[in-house]
Amino acid sequence: MKKELTGRIFDIQGFSVHDGPGIRTTVFFKGCPLRCAWCHSPESQEFPPELNWMEMKCIGTKACGKCINACPKGAISPGGTRTNPLDDTSVQLVKVDRSLCDSCFECTKVCSPKALYICGTEYTGDELMDRIRKDKPFYDRSGGGVTFSGGECLWQAEFLLEILIRCRREGIHTAVDTTGYAKWELIEPIIPYTDLFLYDIKSTDSDLHRKLTGVPNELILENAKKIAAAGGKFQIRIPVIPLFNDSVKSIAASGAFIKELGDAVEVVQLLPYHNLGTVKWERLQRNAPVLEAAPPSDELMQARKKQLEEMGLHVIIH
Ligand code: SF4
Ligand code: SF4
Incomplete structure (x- = not known):
């Protein structure tokens, strides 16, 4: 019997x-071929499920500590401390030695507060459609719909196509948020079922x-050019x-390329860089890449918006 198709979703x-x-x-689909220096979703990058640890949810070794004994690899041990702001008592936390961890996820089964949790869950098409359908009244009232993002959702192209087809059948607006870094054979089949590409x-x-x-x-x-030519x-x-x-100069070059896409472009969205995503790197206990950049000023964002508008583009700032 053919195994049912599933998609690995992290949020x-x-x-x-x-x-x-x-x-x-x-x-949010798990797995991405890019490693953007400003990535705020490090949990999206790797395809295999990953162990996350959320410090603020851990109640500590004194009150719990169950994960230490549950780990067959001896990868969990007492770690740093956190001060309870209500009474200034100190909570002894745990730490995971990633070099010993083999992602068996036994520790997540005993962690009642869900401080330790698995990032990356398998969904069948039915399960995902049930979740998407729950919000349909909001889509209908607001002109909204569902957006498939990541990671890179085309990493799981077969599952994505199945869900897009099902959304189309049910009259749900679809957007695909893609890096565009994928073989054309994976992109072409989804175009008829994708109302909007976030690119x-x-x-x-x-x-x-x-x-x-x-x-x-x-x-x-x-x-991008091929999608535009195909009616996306x-x-x-x-x-x-x-x-x-x-x-x-850089924005002018991007604007000129976008103009080449013609009527296919409904709107250009300028996203100001921010550096607020480090907590997600901490949950994976990985170091965030260092990008020597500060967030752009409002004046700069408005100036670049105006520049693109003068090229005849409809521009919004996130
Ligand atoms: S099982 Fe969870 S709450 Fe308990 S010590 Fe381990 S991480 Fe903390
Ligand atoms: S996922 Fe398995 S090996 Fe890794 S820390 Fe948890 S129990 Fe230990």
């Missing part, structure tokens, strides 16, 4: 208002793109990162 967020039109449910143009300079994301941009730019619609996103891609 589902309702009431999203920045991932396409109206109120949306955003489904990053991070830089038209391939060397800079590789420096910022780990991959060159030729495939991404080529796919875009919300183009430009993350604005000072000292890297925020210059007049």
Whole structure:
């Protein structure tokens, strides 16, 4: 018997208002081919499920400590401390030695407060559609729908296509938030079932793109043109990162490329870089990449918006 297709999802967020039109449910697929220097979702990068530990939920070794005995690899031991702000008592926390951990996830089974949890859950098509359908009244009232994001949702292209087809059958608006870094054979089949592509143009300079994301941009730019030619619609996103891609010249080059896509582009979204995502790196106990950039000023964002508008583009700032 053929095994039922499943998708590996690391989060589902309702009431999203920045991932396409109206109120949306955003489904985050696990696994990504890029390693953006500003990544705020490190849990999206690797495809295998991963152990996360949320310090604020851990009640400590004195009150609990169950994970230490549950770990067959001896990877968990007493770690740092946290001061309880209500009475100034100290809570002895745990630490995970990632070099010993083999991701058996036994520790998550005994952690009642869910401080230790698995990031990456398998969903069948039915399970995911049941979750998406729950928010349908909000989509209908707001002109919203569902957005498939990641990670890179095309990493699991077969499952994505199945869900897109089912959404179309049920009259649910679909947006696919993709890096565009995928074989055309994976992108082409989803175009008829995707109402909107959320598509990053991070830089038209391939060397800079590789420096910022780990991959060159030729495939991404080529796919954007092919999607436009095939009738796809875009919300183009430009993350604005000072000292890297925020210059007049860089934005002009991105704008010129976007203009080439013609009527396929419904809106250009400028996303100001921010550096607030380090807590998610801490949960994975991995070091965040260092990007020597400060968030752009409002003045700079408005100036780049105006620049693109003068090129005839409809522009919003996130
Ligand atoms: S089982 Fe969970 S709450 Fe208990 S000590 Fe371990 S991480 Fe903390
Ligand atoms: S996932 Fe398994 S090996 Fe890793 S810390 Fe938890 S119990 Fe130990």
